[in-house]
Amino acid sequence: MPELSEENRTKTLPILERVRAEILAVAGEDKALIFQMKRYIAKRLEFDERGTPMQRRKLKDQMWKKQRGLCALCKGELPERGAELDRFKAIDGYTEENTRLVCHSCHRKSQEARGFA
Ligand SMILES: [Zn+2]
Secondary structure: OOOOOHHHHHHHHHHHHHHHHHHHHHHOOOHHHHHHHHHHHHHHHHHHHHOOHHHHHHHHHHHHHHOOOEOOOOOOEOOOOOOEEEEOOHHHOOOOOOEEEEOHHHHHHHHHHOOOO
């Protein structure tokens, strides 16, 4: 996925600045509260994009059963822990249709091939 264009960055930055200003307005000088509020907001934005850890765990279980515990790429047995969800298109999120369960090594190769990592 291409990065945010210069034009859209110009539209997005003021949103970030408003959020920062609102946090300061509410938290004042309380450094711990500022830290916690930023963490909380960052996590929720991440969940908007990736789903919650519980949703992803559930999807992993589903994909594990669907693929009978085998890596979608090398067909090797997936490790009990550490199998990874690979999205075909990041923007389409973590759904059964848009993901496959792969081993760490295949995931890394797949991301390199697409120009990530
Ligand atoms: Zn593999």
